C-alpha cells in the first residue's frame with residue numbers, strides 16, 4: 001500500500017502501537033503522533049524492525065495543547081502531501097486525578113479526547129481532501145453505556161474550570177462524557193464532510209490488554225484490578241485489526257457516520273422507549289445498541305459550535321466550502 005499516509009495519535013503504546021505495527025506491516029506510511037519523543041523513538045525503531053517498513057515516521061504532538069497541534073499540523077503539511085487515514089487513538093484517563101486544566105484552560109480530559117482531535121481534524125481537512133479515499137477514525141469506549149441511564153448527560157458548564165473548586169470531580173465520569181462527545185462529533189463530522197467524500201467512523205472498544213505504560217499511570221490500589229482484567233480481555237492486536245478493517249476494507253469503503261462494535265458489526269441506536277430492567281441489563285451487557293443520547297441533534301450542534309469556539313478555528317467553514 002505504497003504512498004498512503006496514516007496518522008496515528010498515541011502510537012507509542014497499547015492499541016496505538018499495535019495499530020502502527022499493523023498498518024506498517026501492510027505497507028502504509030505511518031506517522032506516529034506522540035507526546036514523549038524519547039520513549040517513542042525506541043518504539044518507532046521496534047516497529048520498523050518488525051514490519052521491515054522504513055516509512056514509519058515520528059512527530060511530536062501533545063493532544064491536550066492547541067499550540068502543539070497547530071505546530072504538528074503545519075510541520076506535517078510541509079513534509080507530506082496528503083492524509084489518507086487519520087486515527088484519533090490517544091486519550092487521557094488517569095484514575096483518581098483531580099480536575100486539571102489544559103494549557104488552553106480547558107478541562108484536561110475534554111481537551112485531549114475531544115477538542116484536540118477536533119482541531120487536528122479541522123487543520124488537516126485540506127490535506128484529507130487530497131486523498132482519493134480519506135478516512136477519519138475515532139477510538140471510542142463501551143463506557144458510554146452509562147448513558148443508557150437517561151439521567152446521564154454531558155455537563156457543559158464546567159469545561160473551563162468554572163466550578164473546579166466547588167464541585168466534586170470524577171475522572172471516570174469525565175472520560176465517559178468525553179467518549180460520548182467524541183462519538184457525537186463522529187456523527188456530526190460524517191454529515192458535515194459528506195460532500196468532500198471524507199468518511200468518519202468510530203469503534204466502541206470493550207477492552208484491550210492495558211500496556212505496562214498505562215498501568216503505571218493508574219493509582220497503585222487500582223493496579224491489581226487491571227492485572228486481573230488483562231487476563232480476560234483481548235490483546236491490543238485484536239483492536240488494531242479492527243482499526244485496520246474499518247479504515248481499509250472494501251466492505252466498509254462507503255460507510256460513514258457509524259459506530260462499530262468489536263465484532264465489526266455496525267451498532268444501532270437503542271429504540272427510543274425506556275426498556276425496563278431486563279432489557280436494560282441486556283443492552284448494557286450486549287454490544288448491538290448505543291444510547292439514544294448519542295443521536296441528540298441539539299447536543300451534537302452544541303458540541304460542534306463549542307469545538308469551533310474553543311479551538312478558535314473558524315477556517316473549517318471555508319475549508320468545507322472550497
Ligand SMILES: NC(=O)c1ccc[n+]([C@@H]2O[C@H](COP(=O)([O-])OP(=O)(O)OC[C@H]3O[C@@H](n4cnc5c(N)ncnc54)[C@H](OP(=O)(O)O)[C@@H]3O)[C@@H](O)[C@H]2O)c1
Pocket residue numbers: 009010011012013014015016033034035036061062063064065088089090091092112139140141142205206207208209210211213214
Ligand atoms: N485498553 C482498553 O481497555 C480500552 C477500552 C476502551 C477504550 N480504549 C481507548 O483506546 C484508545 C487506546 O487506549 P490504550 O488502552 O491503548 O491506552 P494507552 O496504552 O494508555 O495509550 C494511550 C496513548 O495515548 C497517548 N496520549 C495520552 N495523552 C496524550 C496527549 N496529551 N498527547 C499525545 N498523546 C497522548 C499516550 O501517550 P503517552 O505515552 O505519552 O502517555 C499513549 O500513547 C484510547 O482512546 C482509549 O480511550 C481502550
